Amino acid sequence: MKFTIQRDQLMNGVQDVMKAISSRTTIPILSGMKMEATAEGIKLTGSDSDISIESFIPKEEDGIVYVEGIEPGSIVLHAKYVPDIVRKLPEQMVEIESDENFNVTVRSGNAEFHLNGQDAQEYPLLPKLHTENSFELPIDLLKDLIRQTAFAVSTSENRPILTGVNIKLEDGKIEFVATDSHRLASRKIPVNGEMKGFPYSNIVIPGKSLNELNKILEDSEDKIMISVTENQILFRTKHLYFLSRLLDGNYPETSRLIPEQSKTNVVIGTKELLNSIDRASLLAKEHRNNVVKLVTKESNQLEITSNSPEVGKVMEEVTADSIEGEELKISFSARYMMDALKAIESEKVSIQFTGAMRPFLIRPADEREEILQLILPVRTY
Amino acid sequence: MKFTIQRDQLMNGVQDVMKAISSRTTIPILSGMKMEATAEGIKLTGSDSDISIESFIPKEEDGIVYVEGIEPGSIVLHAKYVPDIVRKLPEQMVEIESDENFNVTVRSGNAEFHLNGQDAQEYPLLPKLHTENSFELPIDLLKDLIRQTAFAVSTSENRPILTGVNIKLEDGKIEFVATDSHRLASRKIPVNGEMKGFPYSNIVIPGKSLNELNKILEDSEDKIMISVTENQILFRTKHLYFLSRLLDGNYPETSRLIPEQSKTNVVIGTKELLNSIDRASLLAKEHRNNVVKLVTKESNQLEITSNSPEVGKVMEEVTADSIEGEELKISFSARYMMDALKAIESEKVSIQFTGAMRPFLIRPADEREEILQLILPVRTY
Incomplete structure (x- = not known):
């Protein structure tokens, strides 16, 4: 195998396939990166047997030549060293060559790396999926x-x-x-x-x-x-x-978890609520539950509080756009709430509560997108 | 104690004094941050008994008001939570107040933190140095x-x-x-x-x-x-x-370590040599010594090599501006060499070797600054 390749293209491919390569694999050859040169270009492969990634660098694309002087062949390299080596090569042109003893030479400018490779025949073949489905x-x-x-x-x-x-x-x-x-x-x-x-x-x-x-x-x-x-x-x-x-087994039917009716409905700025929950959770960060309390108040106010007896407590009022329905006191994990709010891009969220003991729902207020976040409260009241 | 302060100024002060505060201190109160309000402004103190840092936020500077409504007093806060709290406060104005039971209230916008403080009387006094010397x-x-x-x-x-x-x-x-x-x-x-x-x-x-x-x-x-x-x-x-x-004891006399004569003198681009050593060390990173070899060659070439039997070897030639004196083969720690080269800002360095077994010196080639780096070689040849 022999070819000359653009360093930046090689680097991108290497970074992609590295995501699948684990040094803690039980199959030693999977700690390596497979490199295969064909007349069309260079294919890199990484796998941890759960995930497999192939990245292809074409010989030429849109009139730009990425790979030259290809002599077909393949080799497996110690993956761990590859990203650093490629990143630090002195020149944009990189020549890679392997011989019949699996010795690999990487040349760029005046730098020359001699690496011990492995036989690509020993690398497992990735299944070729039929792509009709x-x-x-x-x-x-x-x-x-x-x-x-x-x-x-x-x-x-x-x-x-x-x-x-x-x-x-x-x-x-x-x-x-x-x-x-x-x-x-x-x-x-x-x-x-x-x-x-x-x-x-x-x-x-x-x-x-x-x-x-x-x-x-x-x-x-x-x-x-x-x-x-x-x-x-x-x-x-x-x-x-x-x-x-894919994971084996039946995924539980989740639709019946979602309450169909609600008793308290809040519409509020996503970011205002997120920042306020973030502050309320500051003192409780190390506690496993990291619980904050939310209480509906007069005049569209939500009171967010948390209490960490040793350190102190936090209290904040946030103004909602609207609060409709029953009064409510509820406690929940600040982290779950923050994760849910971050997943919603809309400026406003609509939150539907069904009492302090039942899961509540968070949705974009404009409902342009069918996003639904559900959180189970924590029983403290 | 009571005052209203600009959040950004408070944040800068907090970040500075946090550098001295360790949560693993043997003196419990030193895990806290002392906050002292006087008519002149706010003083923050952190200490781990080795290092003590005070940061002062003046009431007013260059016509800009940083602190208002000062009622003098002092308190010690749980330092750990302070940076996050200050960073995430909703408004630029922050009101801080403590009562006679060491309860501290931090208010900004609609957010209110109630923190358990400690008596500032229990915080050790920092020595006041006579500053004649x-x-x-x-x-x-x-x-x-x-x-x-x-x-x-x-x-x-x-x-x-x-x-x-x-x-x-x-x-x-x-x-x-x-x-x-x-x-x-x-x-x-x-x-x-x-x-x-x-x-x-x-x-x-x-x-x-x-x-x-x-x-x-x-x-x-x-x-x-x-x-x-x-x-x-x-x-x-x-x-x-x-x-x-300060550390107790006599520092060894180091001047006699520095060889007075040299046998091989090299002048070379700092960055070229640094990058080349960096590449040569890539395969040996985990080894404790991380040794690279340097050999002088004809025509002002330096050969830099390293060898990690399991992974492979690296070879590179770098062109020096000049190589004078005896031929040389020497091995040394790549990390020490890289540290030394990074400490020198000049474009070119001058390296003086006195044989493969003696320490060598690295200096800026232009000698505008009296910087000297010395490295002991590793015996491999």
């Missing part, structure tokens, strides 16, 4: 869906299915739902007609996979192609191939 | 002196005196020296005549104190006043009072 989403929208839901997955392995995000295709809509059983985050978007008859209409993707995917994808209105099989999901853009396993 | 330095220059030497102090408590920076006043010059016995960093600057007869001409300041001071001081051509007693040193600017204990 595919649909497309704008990248920006997929990133929003992940950001607005994946934070709510469970971090405990007690119920492994809850560490994933449930994706459902139903009634011409696609819905992302995540819950750790103390709170729930969901968002629905309409999809176009192509999805009719899509065979995998209820899958669960590990939250970790989605978070890594979100880090790799750059904001863009371009489309991403999503293909699903019984146990894997593939996200594909022009030069990226991101494969994740 | 004082001299002045521009803040920028002091920051340079610290940056160029303090990194070389020892991190081991085997020889406590080496954890400090030695400051000597001699022959109309002030010299900063630090060594961990494997390398040495020093810088001398001329001082004006006022220092004649200064009684404390050889002191040792803990490296940690100087590093904290460097973080607090903002780049400025203003002067800083330095006062020394037998066991303490005080750095004083308009609104800052930074007191550190």
Whole structure:
């Protein structure tokens, strides 16, 4: 294998596939990065067997030459050292060469790295998904869906299915739902007609996979192609191939958790409420629950308080746009509330309470987007 | 105690004194921050008994009012929560009030914090230094002196005196020296005549104190006043009072470590050499020694190499401006070399070697500044 490549393009590819490579893998060769040169360009692969990422650097694109002098072949490198080496190379042109003994030479300017590689034949082959069962989403929208839901997955392995995000295709809509059983985050978007008859209409993707995917994808209105099989999901853009396993098992039916009626309705500025909860939680940060109290007052005032006997207490009044229905005193986790409010981009949120003991709902007040955040209160009153 | 203060001014003061406050102090009250209101303004104090910092916020300066409605008094607050509270206050005006039971109220906009304070009478009094034995330095220059030497102090408590920076006043010059016995960093600057007869001409300041001071001081051509007693040193600017204990004991005489003659002299671009050492050290980063080799070659070439049997090796040739004297093969710590080169701002450095077993010297090639870095080689050849 031999080729000369632009350092910046190589760096981007390396950074993407590194997201899938773990030094703590039980399969030693997976701590490596596979590099494959073909007549079309260079393919980099990283995998931790849960997630696999391929990044492709084309020989030429839009009239710009990225790779030259390709002699096809492949090799596996110690992944750990690759990002630093590439980043610190002195020149923009990088020559990479491997011989039959898996010795790799990386040359740039007057610098020369001799690295011990491994046989690419020993690297597991990634499954090639049949991509008939595919649909497309704008990248920006997929990133929003992940950001607005994946934070709510469970971090405990007690119920492994809850560490994933449930994706459902139903009634011409696609819905992302995540819950750790103390709170729930969901968002629905309409999809176009192509999805009719899509065979995998209820899958669960590990939250970790989605978070890594979100880090790799750059904001863009371009489309991403999503293909699903019984146990894997593939996200594909022009030069990226991101494969994740799916979680086994049935995701709990969450729709019945959502109260249908409410007793107290509040509309309030998202940022005002977020900042006020943030301040109220300052003194209680280290406590496991980090509980704040909310009390409705006269004249559209919400009183937010918290109390940490050793340090002190915080009190604040925030003016709501409107408070309708029964008076309310309720306690909840400040962190859950802040996560939920951060997931909502609208200027105003609408909060529906059904008494101090029942879960409450947070939605964008303008309802332009079907985002729903649910939080279970903490019993203190 | 009661006053109303500008949040941004309070924040700056809080951040400065926090640098001296440790939550792991053995004297409980020192985990607090003392706040004192007088007719002149507000004084904040933090201390870990090694370092004490006072920051003063004047009532009024240059016609701008920073503090209003002062009712004198003092209190000690749980320091840990103060920076977050101040940073997140909703409005620029902050009212702070304490009562006779040491309850403190912090109000800003609609937010109100009630904090449990402690009696300021229990906070130790900082020693007031007699400031006759004082001299002045521009803040920028002091920051340079610290940056160029303090990194070389020892991190081991085997020889406590080496954890400090030695400051000597001699022959109309002030010299900063630090060594961990494997390398040495020093810088001398001329001082004006006022220092004649200064009684404390050889002191040792803990490296940690100087590093904290460097973080607090903002780049400025203003002067800083330095006062020394037998066991303490005080750095004083308009609104800052930074007191550190001195280290006890005699600092070793370092001048005889410095070879007087050299056998190989190299002049080379500082950045070129630094980048090349950086690359050569990439594969060896985790090894304790992180050793690179340097070999002089024909035509002003320096060959820099390193070898990590498991991973691979790195080779690079750098063109020097000149190489004079004997041929040389030498090995040394890449980290020490990089630290030394970073401390030298000149475009070119001059390196004087006296064979592969003797310490070598790195200086700015233009010798405009009396900076000297010394490194002991590692014996591998």
